[in-house]
Amino acid sequence: MKQVILNFPQQFAKGLKAAEGVKLSCPFTNIIVCGLGGSALPGSLLPELGVKFDLPLFTHRDYGLPKAANEKSLIICISFSGNTEETISAYQEAIGKNYNAIAVCTGGKLEQMAKENGLPVAVVPND
Template sequence: MSVLDDLKMIHERDAQDALGVALNQWQQLKETYNLPQIEGHFDNIVYAGMGGSSLSASLSQTWPGHKLPFEVCRTYDIPSYVTNRTFFICCSFSGNTEETLSALAQAEAKNAVIVVITNGGKLAEIAQTKGYPLAKLPNIPQPRYATLAILKAVVEALAAASLCDSSCVTDLEDYAEELKTQLDKYRPDVPTASNPTKQLAQELVGSSVVVYASSLFYPI
């Protein structure tokens, strides 16, 4: 038996069940955040987020894309061009990321139009106190495992501000079942003989892996 088919060994090496989280990511596309309609005339979009909380911002540049100039802010300070005509998405999974909270305070000082994406913490408290549209993320072990949940929230926020077609939201929901079907092929209990990911892992043993991608696919 291939070591890749030894479920006991897999569970011992994957004590936090990262594989299980990955296999259930399709469910994140079913999340609904019920954001209100956001009025405004915008010149640009700025997304403030760090680490795993910023991955979905990069994905959004590939799909659905942006009608306006878009920048990801991964630092304490926001771009100098931010004004009251900036659509400002503030995302921290924990809600306590220092850099993101700093960026939010600066965006407030510029009177930017603010949307918050978080699981809780100080960021959720600020959003609730000040009445900012809030996409409350589901409980997920780590931010990088929440990429699709955050992407869904980003797309809902863009649609609420008429910065992407509302059909993009339903497109993600419709894709959830297709993603589930595809992921079922890669489950740990699917034998190597029928599992493309295990076969690829065997081919790569002893090799140095370099991933090359076009600008369209690099965020993935």
């Protein structure tokens, strides 16, 4: 775990590079980061590091979506493996409600669902 934390800057840089090709067009009213463990860190850690967002930012670590989610939300579902049950549940709900969802993963079911639904996915290298 210590090494994971120490490697966070490099992991974050890889994530940003993987997300470069993701195109978004909707004016969003909030950002919801769905993930567990280290995958939830961007939603929790960035504000703590002083990164400012013009929109409310929520971190969701559970099944489904929080009440704040709506058709104007940007929902970012993060799972390193792409197979985290709670994150997949949130992503499925977002897809079912036709919300703006992005998947971030190294592969797994999350990547498969994004591709099947023609939704943006940032595939992060698994190294």
